[in-house]
Amino acid sequence: GDSVTQMEGPVTLSEEAFLTINCTYTATGYPSLFWYVQYPGEGLQLLLKATKADDKGSNKGFEATYRKETTSFHLEKGSVQVSDSAVYFCALSEKTGANNLFFGTGTRLTVIP
Amino acid sequence: DTAVSQTPKYLVTQMGNDKSIKCEQNLGHDTMYWYKQDSKKFLKIMFSYNNKELIINETVPNRFSPKSPDKAHLNLHINSLELGDSAVYFCASSQEGPRLAFFGQGTRLTVV
Secondary structure, eight states: OEEEEEEOEEEEEEEEEEEEEEEEEEEEOOEEEEEEEEEEEEEEEEEEEEOOOTOEEEEEEEEEEEEETTTTOOOEEESGGGGGOEEEEEEEEEESSSTTTEEEEOOEEEOOO | SSSEEESSEEEOTTTTEEEEEEEESSSSSSEEEEEOOTTTOOOOEHHHHETHHHHHHHHOOOOOOEEETTTEEEEEESSOGGGGGOEEEEEEEESSSSSEEEEOOOOEEEEE
8 A cells, every 4th residue: 555654863963964754655656745844833734846846846945756666755954944843744745536545654953053 | 714623622432432632723614624643653534525515425434523614614523422532633624636735733632
């Protein structure tokens, strides 16, 4: 079945450090891949997405590239800020039965000044 | 301002009780959803409403009944709660389909 395996946290970084949160997936077809973010006290928000192999999703300085050969969708940011502190969820959705979303367990990021 | 808000955040109740979870969105979206997240973090859709009309009703026990008084609200009522209903329930809204939905904080329901 479909699943997402996400790097366990928590992750603590200093401001301006480089961030990588690993995500790998298992899927029977050709899924779309997503990163969602949950800021303290708020709901899940879509951060970025990629719908086919080699696509790069980007938003707010975050990037992730859909790698079919390694079944990965790692999240990266070159220089994190305190305001990036949140829980990050990797997710996938098969193109058929698209109403289901498979989420990873989430990775809590804390950025300290 | 919270875009999608659901209450309560935590709910602990006994088997057999009836409970409701409320959801409100201030994004002006036409479509709202209820998802159930199981212990493996799999988020599965339960219901979808578009402009107060039910458009998706997955295989969910009849004990679960959504109610949408207007397009900004979609409440979930659960009758005769069972242990297996324990999960995190997420409300969401979207204008472009479920993949681009905004989610609420989730309600962790524990049935004892």
